[in-house]
Amino acid sequence: MYKLLKKVKEINPLVLNYTNNVTITDCANTTLAIGASPLMSFSYEEVDDIVKVASSVVINIGTMNSELLDLYVLAGKTANKYNKPVILDPVGVFATKARTDLTNKLLNEVKFDVIRGNISEIQFIGGMDVKGKGVDSFDDGSDASFITKEVAKKLECIVVASGKTDVISDGNKIYKISNGTPKLKFITGTGCMSTSLIGSFLPCTEDKIDAAVMGTLVMSLCGELANRENPAIGSFKTKLFDEIFTLNEETCNKYGKIELAQLNSSL
Secondary structure (H helix, E strand, C coil), rough: CCHHHHHHHHHEEEEEECCCCCCCHHHHHHHHHCEEEEECCCCCCCHEEEEECCCEEEEEECCCCCCHHHHHHHHHHHHHCCCCCEEEHHHHHHHHHHHHHHHHHHHHHHCCCCEEHHHHHHHHHCCCHHHHHCCEECCCCCCCCHHHHHHHHHHHCCEEEEEEEECCCCCCCCEECCCCCHHHHHHHCCCHHHHHHHHHHHHCCCCCCHHHHHHHHHHHHHHHCCCCCCCCCCHHHHHHHHHHHHHHHHHHHHCCCEEEEEHHHEE
């Protein structure tokens, strides 16, 4: 799995991001830092041409823009048409009816390979009551394994639930990642960046859950490593990008905390 760090740099996949304009630059820079090539678009006119040449497609609804709601659906359906891996980040799906309706439309009309959200977003998609404010999640640290696995079964895709412990499931396997730092919550868009990281790894392997695990691990582990000297938040963000850029297989083997929960074993 960790070999994907080298492979993404060798392949340099073109990751097409339909992402929110609050975090768009950081998503692009994260994609570059891991070794992929970002492409950002808000254009209806180029959807077919641009999806056709992309290696993967990221759809992030973080900034709700009435003019772009149909664009997300069109981009997802076009990704399916050209058999491109596509990932959804349903930011704040529980916050408003408009977000809920858009997410439901996307889930009904697009076949996603991966859905990544915080635990509250995944719980909401799974039909559970959630605790949150705006697009922020209230994570009480409870085990998200069951709901993540059940949502993955229901939607027939990989599901990533980020939290104090990140959980990734394909409806069968359940991976848990216990790296991370609370300081990641003080930077806008670390979840969005994680989604772009997963989009970077998806074209590099046929085992999609490996891509989801690696994209999630990179953000959690690099956040943990960036915080070793407890820097102030501005320096922390810079160090986070530095850690992503320099991350290698040796560092993952040394510091990565991944558990394959069903087998009760560690990688």
